[in-house]
Amino acid sequence: xxxxxxxxxxxxxxxxxxxxxxxxxxxxxxxxxxxxxxxxxxxxxxxxxxxxxxxxxxxxxxxxxxxxxxxxxxxxxxxxxxxxxxxxxxxxxxxxxxxxxxxxxxxxxxxxxxxxxxxxxxxxxxxxxxxxxxxxxxxxxxxxxxxxxxxxxxxxxxxxxxxxxxxxxxxxxxxxxxxxxxxxxxxxxxxxxxxxxxxxxxxxxxxxxxxxxxxxxxxxxxxxxxxxxxxxxxxxxxxxxxxxxxxxxxxxxxxxxxxxxxxxxxxxxxxxxxxxxxxxxxxxxxxxxxxxxxxxxxxxxxxxxxxxxxxxxxxxxxxxxxxxxxxxxxxxxxxxxxxxxxxxxxxxxxxxxxxxxxxxxxxxxxxxxxxxxxxxxxxxxxxxxxxxxxxxxxxxxxxxxxxxxxxxxxxxxxxxxxxxxxxxxxxxxxxxxxxxxxxxxxxxxxxxxxxxxxxxxxxxxxxxxxxxxxxxxxxxxxxxxxxxxxxxxxxxxxxxxxxxxxxxxxxxxxxxxxxxxxxxxxxxxxxxxxxxxxxxxxxxxxxxxxxxxxxxxxxxxxxxxxxxxxxxxxxxxxxxxxxxxxxxxxxxxxxxxxxxxxxxxxxxxxxxxxxxxxxxxxxxxxxxxxxxxxxxxxxxxxxxxxxxxxxxxxxxxxxxxxxxxxxxxxxxxxxxxxxx
Numbered sequence: 297x298x299x300x301x302x303x304x305x306x307x308x309x310x311x312x313x314x315x316x317x318x319x320x321x322x323x324x325x326x327x328x329x330x331x332x333x334x335x336x337x338x339x340x341x342x343x344x345x346x347x348x349x350x351x352x353x354x355x356x357x358x359x360x361x362x363x364x365x366x367x368x369x370x371x372x373x374x375x376x377x378x379x380x381x382x383x384x385x386x387x388x389x390x391x392x393x394x395x396x397x398x399x400x401x402x403x404x405x406x407x408x409x410x411x412x413x414x415x416x417x418x419x420x421x422x423x424x425x426x427x428x429x430x431x432x433x434x435x436x437x438x439x440x441x442x443x444x445x446x447x448x449x450x451x452x453x454x455x456x457x458x459x460x461x462x463x464x465x466x467x468x469x470x471x472x473x474x475x476x477x478x479x480x481x482x483x484x485x486x487x488x489x490x491x492x493x494x495x496x497x498x499x500x501x502x503x504x505x506x507x508x509x510x511x512x513x514x515x516x517x518x519x520x521x522x523x524x525x526x527x528x529x530x531x532x533x534x535x536x537x538x539x540x541x542x543x544x545x546x547x548x549x550x551x552x553x554x555x556x557x558x559x560x561x562x563x564x565x566x567x568x569x570x571x572x573x574x575x576x577x578x579x580x581x582x583x584x585x586x587x588x589x590x591x592x593x594x595x596x597x598x599x600x601x602x603x604x605x606x607x608x609x610x611x612x613x614x615x616x617x618x619x620x621x622x623x624x625x626x627x628x629x630x631x632x633x634x635x636x637x638x639x640x641x642x643x644x645x646x647x648x649x650x651x652x653x654x655x656x657x658x659x660x661x662x663x664x665x666x667x668x669x670x671x672x673x674x675x676x677x678x679x680x681x682x683x684x685x686x687x688x689x690x691x692x693x694x695x696x697x698x699x700x701x702x703x704x705x706x707x708x709x710x711x712x713x714x715x716x717x718x719x720x721x722x723x724x725x726x727x728x729x730x731x732x733x734x735x736x737x738x739x740x741x742x743x744x745x746x747x748x749x750x751x752x753x754x755x756x757x758x759x760x761x762x763x764x765x766x767x768x769x770x771x772x773x774x775x776x777x778x779x780x781x782x783x784x785x786x787x788x789x790x791x792x793x794x795x796x797x798x799x800x801x802x803x804x805x806x807x808x809x810x811x812x813x814x815x816x817x818x819x820x821x822x823x824x825x826x827x828x829x830x831x832x833x834x835x836x837x838x839x840x841x842x843x844x845x846x847x848x849x850x851x852x853x854x855x856x857x858x859x860x861x862x863x864x865x866x867x868x869x870x871x872x873x874x875x876x877x878x879x880x881x882x883x884x885x886x887x888x889x890x891x892x893x894x895x896x897x898x899x900x901x902x903x904x905x906x907x908x909x910x911x912x913x914x915x916x917x918x919x920x921x922x923x924x925x926x927x928x929x930x931x932x933x934x935x936x937x938x939x940x941x942x943x944x945x946x947x948x949x950x951x952x953x954x955x956x957x958x959x960x961x962x963x964x965x966x967x968x969x970x971x972x
Contacts, residue, residue: 297353314358317355317358528550528554529551531547532545555590557602558599560583560591561587564587592606600629600630604637620650624642628642643659643674659686659687679694680713683695712745715733715749739771745780747783751786763934769797772786781811782817787808788808809823826940830858833858845878845948847877853875865967873924874925881948888944891945891957903941908930911925940961941960945957
């Protein structure tokens with residue numbers, strides 16, 4: 297073992313401080329002791345003991361000592377190791393002569409054997425030597441010699457018989473793998489979200505991880521996968537499925553070191569995801585390479601787990617070049633053996649046309665097979681197909697059925713889909729409260745889209761007891777931190793005005809608007825333009841007159857207006873106003889008023905301000921004058937944060953009829969009714 301390998305054994309960077317090595321050794325040493333104490337079979341106990349010896353070897357190398365005493369100065373916790381137990385009727389009985397003390401090393405066992413042996417030969421000779429030499433050997437002396445010989449030999453024979461019996465019990469014992477072992481594909485390893493498919497196919501982003509690679513060459517050289525390794529792997533899968541990753545990883549490592557190829561893949565995956573271990577791409581890639589070298593042979597022999605893992609290696613390009621065709625080939629073989637994850641992933645390949653011809657009917661077939669086995673991701677994907685009418689006739693009721701099955705298993709994307717069905721009244725009666733409840737379930741799991749929707753409902757008052765900008769801010773913040781674009785823009789609105797429990801922070805608001813704009817959010821781009829125009833004192837004139845008519849704002853009015861922004865309306869029902877000047881040509885008169893979105897040509901510009909009430913002028917016949925343009929939101933419960941333009945029209949009548957238009961940037965906030 298090299299020093300680099302020793303550091304890797306302790307999951308430490310090369311050259312780490314010796315105190316950190318000792319701390320890690322103490323921690324891992326106790327963990328091994330717990331596993332040894334709770335091993336379900338002597339075989340597995342021996343495996344854990346070998347792992348402990350490797351740990352000691354690594355510690356000795358880094359500590360600069362030839363050996364160490366594993367019973368001195370090591371804290372011992374009361375933590376118990378949780379292992380999947382075989383049925384009691386199948387548990388082999390333990391030979392009482394096998395030492396049960398997990399702290400007892402091989403050396404101390406040898407000492408016990410040595411101490412139990414009879415005395416050395418010279419001692420025997422001294423005991424049978426006659427006290428007095430005679431000229432003849434009588435029968436008495438001969439009988440005495442035989443008696444002494446028998447007394448000395450019988451203990452030896454008894455001890456040898458016991459040790460032979462113990463060895464026979466150990467070598468004949470095999471771990472029993474029940475046919476009811478947990479499904480080894482139940483962990484969620486799904487395709488990354490492709491552009492053609494909805495979010496239900498998105499997977500956890502794979503990052504890098506640091507793993508320990510040791511004793512793999514000896515296991516691989518055996519060329520066979522033992523029943524013991526397979527049993528350990530299945531125990532690890534059971535822990536993994538319960539998300540008990542710190543328990544799963546050591547077992548994946550044990551199985552991997554004994555040559556189980558699927559365990560090598562899962563160990564690499566755990567280190568990539570950082571589940572139960574520290575992340576390190578380099579070490580994870582070592583395990584992926586180990587997996588790829590071992591999986592093809594096992595897959596070719598019909599091992600369904602190996603077929604699935606090999607398909608995943610090709611699918612996700614882990615340690616090898618991506619090859620959808622090979623992925624589909626191996627998924628198909630595993631899927632035909634009933635592996636639900638293989639069925640799910642094969643369905644995804646058909647839905648995307650990756651490695652196979654795009655075929656929604658085939659995708660539906662495989663999604664359904666996995667869904668009927670209870671796979672929550674497949675159930676959600678099947679619901680999407682029914683909602684969209686892809687590969688099946690569109691059926692909202694059937695979509696709701698499958699979304700609900702998945703959502704009730706806690707699958708966040710399905711919970712979001714089900715909430716959306718309630719939002720829109722598709723397949724169920726429209727129910728904003730139900731929608732909010734399902735969004736909330738997904739949001740608590742960290743789903744960014746759900747977090748945004750929960751915040752939006754508090755913002756707008758859908759399905760909640762009362763509008764709450766404080767709650768809206770809390771959920772928008774979570775969604776923005778998870779990268780949800782619209783939430784960044786919404787959160788920026790609260791910072792620019794200093795509402796919703798936030799202090800006014802223009803810098804933070806601009807940062808969020810730019811981030812959303814960089815993500816492609818057109819509204820955020822519009823916000824940045826509005827703010828820029830306010831800072832530069834710009835008003836946009838959208839057309840020119842053919843009859844010497846004009847509407848405009850003076851530089852003084854623009855400055856007076858803009859210096860007040862951003863502005864918060866302090867009284868319910870109050871409005872915002874600014875002065876617009878005009879000059880009319882000969883025989884002309886004019887009316888000036890703001891344009892409501894509903895009265896604009898479709899589609900209306902995204903930057904137009906919304907309002908319910910406005911002030912319009914009477915026809916003004918003087919050649920020059922001004923009008924105070926005002927807008928307000930009255931009779932509504934929700935608030936409104938306007939970072940937009942008020943579109944103004946001057947409707948001229950006379951010898952020449954025409955409409956002149958301009959837009960004025962504003963930043964004005966109307967709080968919710970319950971906040972006044």
